[in-house]
Amino acid sequence: MLSVLTDNWDLFRDGFWLTIRLFLVSAVLSLVLGTILGAFRVSPVPALRAVGTGYVNTLRNTPLTLVFAFLFFGAAKMQLALPSPFWTGVGALTIYTSAFVCEVVRSGINTISPGQSEAARAVGMTFIQVLTLIVLPQAFRAIVPPLSSVFIALLKNTTIAAGFSLAEAGAIPAAMSERGENQLITLVWITIGFLILIVPLIFLQRWAERRTAVA
C-alpha cells in the first residue's frame, strides 16, 4: 500500500502543493471580500445592502462547479481575457466562499448589542470606525468556530478545480488510473492527505478561540 504513494510521490507532492496554494490564497482573499460584503449588508446605505444581499443570494445558491464553468467556459465564449488557470481558479473559489464568509461575519456582527454602535456613534465615530474599531473585533470572537467550518469546506472544495485545468489533489486519481495504479488505495492516500491538511486548521481554530476568549 505504501508503494502506491512512494512510487508516485511526484504526483501526490505536486497535487497537494497546488491544493495548499489554492486554499491559502482563496482563504485570505475570501476572508477580505467576505468581510467587506458583511459590512455592506449592515451598512446604512440601502444600495450597498442590496448589493451585499444580491451577491450572497446569487453565489450561495450557485453550485461551485457552475461558478468554475462560468469563468472557464462562459468567459471564453465572450472572448474575455482571463488570467492564468491558477488565478481564475482562485477567483472562482473566492467569489463562492466569500458569500459564506459574508453570512458568518454578518451573524457575528448581529451578536454585538446595538447599544455598542449607538454609543460609538454618539461619541462621533463614523460608520467605518464603528465597524472596524468596535463591532468587528468583538464579532470575530463569535465567528471563529463557524468561520473554521467555512474554511475546512473551502479546503475540500478546491478539489472541484481538478476538472478545470488545475492538477491539484483531486486530479490525482485520473493520473493514477493512467499509470495503472490501484484506485482504492489512491483514494485512501488522498483522504489521509486531506486529514493531515485539516489538522492544522483545527489547531488554528482552538488557538484563535483561546486567544479571543473572554476571560
Next chain:
Amino acid sequence: MRMRHLAATVGVAALALTAVACGKEEPAAGGGGGSTASDSCGDLHKFTTAADVNVAGSPTFTKAKTRGNLVVGVKADQPNLGYKDADGKRCGFDIEVARMVSAGLGLDPDKIEYKEIPSANRETAIAGGEIDYYVGTYSITDKRKALVGFAGPYFVAGQDLLVRKDDTSLDAGKEALKGKKVCSATGSTPIQRVKDEQLTEASNISEFKTYSECVSQLLDNKTDAVTTDDAILKGYAATAPDQLRVVGKPFSTEKYGIGVPLADKAIRDQVNTILEKSATDGTWKAIYDETLGKSGSPGTPPPLEKY
C-alpha cells in the same frame, strides 16, 4: 457628510463590479463545453445474435446469461466512437464493437445496458462487477494488465493533434508544439507524454475533464491544439469539418482493448474469438466504414494479442 461621500463612491464601484459579473454570467448558460456535439445518431449495424452460446467456466457470462443481457461500460462524449446523442441514442465504433461482442455471446445487442464509466474508474468498475466488460478507447498497458484482463486489440490509434482549420502552424506535428497551447483530458496518457517529452512549456498545458471541453477551448481560441488519440480527434473533426481538422502526424501507438475481469480468462478468450471472426468475415470493416471511416481515412483490423 464625509461618510456618505465614501459610501456613495464604494456603492458605485460595487455596482460596476456586479454589472461586469452579470455580463460574464449570461452566455455561460449555453456554454460549459460540448458545444460541438449536436449531431444525432443514425441507424446502428444489424448483428445476428448467435444461438446456444455457452462460455464454460466464465462467471461473467453466467451472471449475464441469468440476467438476460450484458452490462457494458462505455464513453458517451466521443463522437463516432462512444457517443450518446440528445435523444439518448448511442452510436460509434466502440458501441458497435460492444454490440458485436454481445451478439457473439448470444445475448441480444439491443438489450445491452450501457454504463458511462469515467476513465479513472474503469478498473474499479470492472473488478467490482459493476460492468461485464468495457469498450471505450481503453489502451492496453502492462500496468493495467495487472488489474484487468484485455481482449483484443480491436483498434490501433496514435496520438495526434486537433487544430483550428485555418491554423497551419502545427502541421509539422509534435515538433511544432513548443510555445503553443495544448489541451487534453486531466491526467491522461497523451498529456503525460507532452509533459515528459517537454513538447511545450508547462504553463501552456491545460487539462479538463473531457475532450469536449478542450474542443470548446480550441474553438474559443483559448488553446491552439487538442491532443489525444487520432481516433477521438477524427470523431470531433467530423462533427465540425469546416472549423476543425486533424494534423495527421501520429506520434504514439495506442492499442484499444476490451476490458474484462482479470480472473475470467474464459470470457477473454471468447471475446478474442469473436473479434477474430469479425476481422475475417468483414464485420469489422463494415462497422468501421459506418463510423470512423466517415472521416475519410481507411482502417484495417489489427492482429490480436492473446495471452
